[in-house]
Amino acid sequence: xxxxxxxxxxxxxxxxxxxxxxxxxxxxxxxxxxxxxxxxxxxxxxxxxxxxxxxxxxxxxxxxxxxxxxxxxxxxxxxxxxxxxxxxxxxxxxxxxxxxxxxxxxxxxxxxxxxxxxxxxxxxxxxxxxxxxxxxxxxxxxxxxxxxxxxxxxxxxxxxxxxxxxxxxxxxxxxxxxxxxxxxxxxxxxxxxxxxxxxxxxxxxxxxxxxxxxxxxxxxxxxxxxxxxxxxxxxxxxxxxxxxxxxxxxxxxxxxxxxxxxxxxxxxxxx
Amino acid sequence: xxxxxxxxxxxxxxxxxxxxxxxxxxxxxxxxxxxxxxxxxxxxxxxxxxxxxxxxxxxxxxxxxxxxxxxxxxxxxxxxxxxxxxxxxxxxxxxxxxxxxxxxxxxxxxxxxxxxxxxxxxxxxxxxxxxxxxxxxxxxxxxxxxxxxxxxxxxxxxxxxxxxxxxxxxxxxxxxxxxxxxxxxxxxxxxxxxxxxxxxxxxxxxxxxxxxxxxxxxxxxxxxxxxxxxxxxxxxxxxxxxxxxxxxxxxxxxxxxxxxxxxxxxx
Numbered sequence: 001x002x003x004x005x006x007x008x009x010x011x012x013x014x015x016x017x018x019x020x021x022x023x024x025x026x027x028x029x030x031x032x033x034x035x036x037x038x039x040x041x042x043x044x045x046x047x048x049x050x051x052x053x054x055x056x057x058x059x060x061x062x063x064x065x066x067x068x069x070x071x072x073x074x075x076x077x078x079x080x081x082x083x084x085x086x087x088x089x090x091x092x093x094x095x096x097x098x099x100x101x102x103x104x105x106x107x108x109x110x111x112x113x114x115x116x117x118x119x120x121x122x123x124x125x126x127x128x129x130x131x132x133x134x135x136x137x138x139x140x141x142x143x144x145x146x147x148x149x150x151x152x153x154x155x156x157x158x159x160x161x162x163x164x165x166x167x168x169x170x171x172x173x174x175x176x177x178x179x180x181x182x183x184x185x186x187x188x189x190x191x192x193x194x195x196x197x198x199x200x201x202x203x204x205x206x207x208x209x210x211x212x213x214x215x216x217x218x219x220x221x222x223x224x225x226x227x228x229x230x231x232x233x234x235x236x237x238x239x240x241x242x243x244x245x246x247x248x249x250x251x252x253x254x255x256x257x258x259x260x261x262x263x264x265x266x267x268x269x270x271x
Numbered sequence: 272x273x274x275x276x277x278x279x280x281x282x283x284x285x286x287x288x289x290x291x292x293x294x295x296x297x298x299x300x301x302x303x304x305x306x307x308x309x310x311x312x313x314x315x316x317x318x319x320x321x322x323x324x325x326x327x328x329x330x331x332x333x334x335x336x337x338x339x340x341x342x343x344x345x346x347x348x349x350x351x352x353x354x355x356x357x358x359x360x361x362x363x364x365x366x367x368x369x370x371x372x373x374x375x376x377x378x379x380x381x382x383x384x385x386x387x388x389x390x391x392x393x394x395x396x397x398x399x400x401x402x403x404x405x406x407x408x409x410x411x412x413x414x415x416x417x418x419x420x421x422x423x424x425x426x427x428x429x430x431x432x433x434x435x436x437x438x439x440x441x442x443x444x445x446x447x448x449x450x451x452x453x454x455x456x457x458x459x460x461x462x463x464x465x466x467x468x469x470x471x472x473x474x475x476x477x478x479x480x481x482x483x484x485x486x487x488x489x490x491x492x493x494x495x496x497x498x499x500x501x502x503x504x505x506x507x508x509x510x511x512x513x514x515x516x517x518x519x520x521x522x523x524x525x526x527x528x529x530x531x532x533x534x535x536x537x538x
Contacts, residue, residue, distance in 0.1 A: 017335070020335070052427065053348060053383075053428065054348075054380060054381060054382055054429065067326075069427055071379070071380025073379065073380050074291075075288040075290055075386060076288060076289055077287060078287070079285075090284040091282055096423065098353075098376075098424075099326070100336040113281075116281065145288075145379065147380055149378045149427075152337075175291070183292055184291040185293075186292065186293055187293075187294055188294070219336060219337075220335075
């Protein structure tokens with residue numbers, strides 16, 4: 001008796017749930033992936049700027065099903081005494097229990113902390129010139145609080161977060177501020193844009209099941225990951241950051257190929 | 272003034288930061304001068320856009336950690352996203368009845384006035400509890416003994432506090448339906464503000480700040496039962512009476528929109 005399409009779909013779903021590792025291996029050993037992509041293929045990326053009017057700069061980024069929203073709030077503070085001409089850029093990634101069953105409510109977990117820290121080091125000073133955030137030397141400066149909220153987690157959140165922060169910084173309209181009589185007055189009608197030093201574009205490659213190097217892994221593939229490689233390039237195609245995590249071994253030739261693939265992706269998406 | 276609590280698990284900014292003073296803008300002006308700013312009628316709710324399954328469905332089979340059901344709800348500039356997980360094993364459990372838990376959060380950039388702290392505020396806890404009380408009566412909890420149903424709500428943008436809570440209730444109802452949770456009815460909610468002797472539907476932030484009294488009602492129209500009433504401020508008992516009446520009528524209209532969206536999601 002021939003199985004109907006419904007029965008096949010049900011059997012496949014049961015197989016996926018009971019043997020997730022074997023399920024992925026069946027695809028990977030055939031040089032394909034469970035969602036039909038080739039190993040080097042990225043998911044469609046969609047960037048929308050200026051999505052939130054309560055923030056001075058904002059963006060929403062979708063990579064496949066992964067969705068992150070970035071909002072930048074600009075507030076005024078006293079600059080650090082050691083750096084009287086500089087403002088602050090504060091970047092935090094929020095992985096809430098809403099975006100995936102893997103995260104718990106409460107203070108940020110390890111993966112969120114690692115992502116926040118990495119993005120902070122990548123952007124602060126290298127992309128945004130903190131001196132541009134100075135209002136009055138030693139007295140007042142802008143603090144840009146960039147909060148990156150993950151709405152749906154389906155793998156590769158770090159790429160999405162970097163793209164979202166970059167887009168939100170480009171969208172940021174900073175009101176013109178003046179210090180008089182100890183108070184900072186800002187004028188919403190006259191805004192300036194930041195001059196960004198470089199435009200970062202990320203690409204992540206993941207070593208799945210210690211054998212297959214795939215681009216832009218989704219959540220199911222990330223569960224089998226033994227290593228991952230983040231390559232960040234700037235607008236001129238120079239390397240801004242290479243970050244390999246995990247114990248799995250990625251060959252030197254593979255790393256070189258990943259960097260080339262990252263450059264090809266950036267020129268393909270026109271970013 | 273925002274006093275940022277130092278937390279080693281986050282990137283910290285300066286210890287103190289404030290909103291700059293924005294020049295003498297529209298602050299203090301009557302938001303109703305010359306009709307409503309967005310040209311709505313007094314009994315008109317802002318345009319609603321709703322989508323079920325943005326966090327749980329997808330082109331390919333969703334990953335195991337994806338939500339059981341989800342919804343995105345937009346009402347004017349109020350934007351709320353909700354994910355429902357469950358029925359699943361939970362921290363609290365009851366042998367006879369399921370437990371419905373709700374967590375409400377503002378995104379740090381959601382409010383137009385100042386940035387919200389990462390630390391969960393008292394108002395967020397209060398609203399979480401309100402949402403639980405408003406939506407739980409609609410769920411057939413006796414059908415889920417020992418199980419836990421969790422709803423996580425994140426406000427991406429807020430414009431009017433009462434309107435945001437109403438939007439959250441509508442969003443949770445839709446997400447619960449999307450998750451296939453057994454319910455008696457969908458809960459539809461609507462808020463109003465008092466202006467003079469006149470009730471004004473679905474106030475935005477500027478209108479709410481100028482209103483002396485606000486009213487929020489959650490209602491199950493098919494069962495014709497009210498699940499939650501919240502009145503803040505000063506109004507006569509007659510005015511309150513009238514508000515309950517008009518607000519439930521408006522809930523019925525919102526309900527029609529939610530039902531149409533849910534039907535469309537099945538086609």
